Amino acid sequence: MMAQKEQWASRVGLVLAMAGNAVGLGNFLRFPAQAARNGGGAFLIPYLVSLVIMGIPLMWVEWTMGRYGGTRGHHSAPGIFQSMSRSPFWRYFGVLGLLTCLGVSSYYLYIESWCMAYAGYSLIGGFRGMNDVSQVTTFFDQLTGTQPNQILAISVWGMLIFAACIALNMFVLSRGLAKGIELVAKIGMPLLIVFAAVLAVRGLLSDPETDPRVQYSPLVGLNFVWEPKFTSLANPAVWLAAAGQIFFTLSIGMGSIHCYASYLREKEDVALTGATTAWTNELCEVILGGTILLPIAVSYLGLQAVQDSVSGGSGFGLGFMVLPTLFNNWGAFAPVAGFMWFGLLFFAAITSSLAMGQPIMAFLQDEFNIPRPKAAVLLGLMILSLAVPVAVFHERSVNADLDYWAGTFFLVVFALGEAVLFGWVFGMDKGWAELMKGAEIKVPRIFYYLTKYVTPAFLAIILLAYIFQPAAGWDGYYNAWSNGEPLPAWQWSGDGMIGRLMHLDLQPPAEASPEQVRFLDQVKLIRNLDRLALVIIFVLFSVLVHRAWKKRQPLKQEVAA
């Protein structure tokens, strides 16, 4: 197969593109929500521990694997994994990397299009006068075409913006690494940081002494995030949430880091560059992400209201429904603030969605010699096949289901697989030597053992916790156990893998109307079809991998002869 001659134009560009891949909506929405939901400051300690024992080692594993596969002509997970083992199992396991990238990008691009729409609407002053959350919710429902208990959610202009967003991503990808992805990262990442810093400073300037609309000092919000509550450290649920956040924030387990790293040369550093990416992500998450949403919301709404609104743990409602109303308290700056908030979310999203598209492009280019512009069109069509159902059905159906399977569960499975491949199949000694090749920092030897033993064990625990999730929550069991009370009876949670398979999160409440029951039945049907589509896509990608490697055999024999 044809080796890619593409290279990153500069190291800053590479780091910004990698950081852009890692910095996503989760940094500004999910992180503060998870911190608020899991006891504020208590969350930060396991979060940082998880960063060191799981996040950074996995980051290095993915960078090292990517560079290793890239120097052997592979830029996507099937080829990269195959280059590290003789067993054909690993190239089919690598298909999961293509599937997650395709699945996640199909709904992630939809959210990205919402950010685009919200940013534009903010700038023209559309949210002015919307001081009630229900008014913004109406705007959102019009944008997505959502109606209560209706499975179809069609909005013409929402779909047009979505189509424009997909087209923009494909255009950037068709321009290649240096002129496309790297250029967007070089523009988007600094703007994102500036926007976030401006909003954080403006939020901290709110003062209840001088502004009657401000109910509390924003420092109350910061206090909530940062007050260390060491008693919560014994709660396994907090550790699980922290490890999950670290996992998702670094964009690990998707194949996108492998792909970007595969464009490095054999002796280029991955240790320092990988660490820089991880710390840049933490800067955007812990310092900037932790200083915008909660302090602003708490200063106007109070702590209790904010805690209630982030109980789901995503922060989406607070960021998309509540914040536009709160910006109206900032007078003439409100439209700019809204534009900056949704603009930074847009930049966070597009740098991540490009990273999800590139591995599939690389797969088509590497294995089938498809030129880049044609590969971009093919990728666009593939995304559309999933994006259309995402856009036309209620967000609780395809969107929510893809978010769980492709955007959560498969990532953990993929990461566990790659940790085993790197540490145990390829071999930790070889892997360590590969990591240290061209390294510009001396990686402490303890990471050798962390990567080999602790990281896979940690991932296995997270995976088991996702599969076997009780309705009472692990903290329910912990609290009962620590208080000497009888443990709650076991019931599957609708948020866990088994509960999801059984549609337990779609059980109608006792007082449900017939329309609601019918709606939930329709959602179940659409989710089943969506899961079938994921299986079919996995099989189709596997067939493509099979054909690509079949074509390679005569080529290898020729080389050997």
Next chain:
Amino acid sequence: MIGFNLLLAFQDPPMKTSAWIFMLTVWAIVLIMTVLCFWKLMSKEHLMEKGLFEDDPENESDNPPGSA
């Protein structure tokens, strides 16, 4: 104004001292690590020593396409 808020924070604390210490410590760790990494990464010496992002024919010949 931020200074005033900080001053207030210590007089009638909406933010406890332990929270300040914890926050500033974590911020310092994250900032120092990020700056150190970037400083090292962008150090002119390293860039010159490594001759990065220039053609490296030796590398390409070591790794023939599709040699997995």
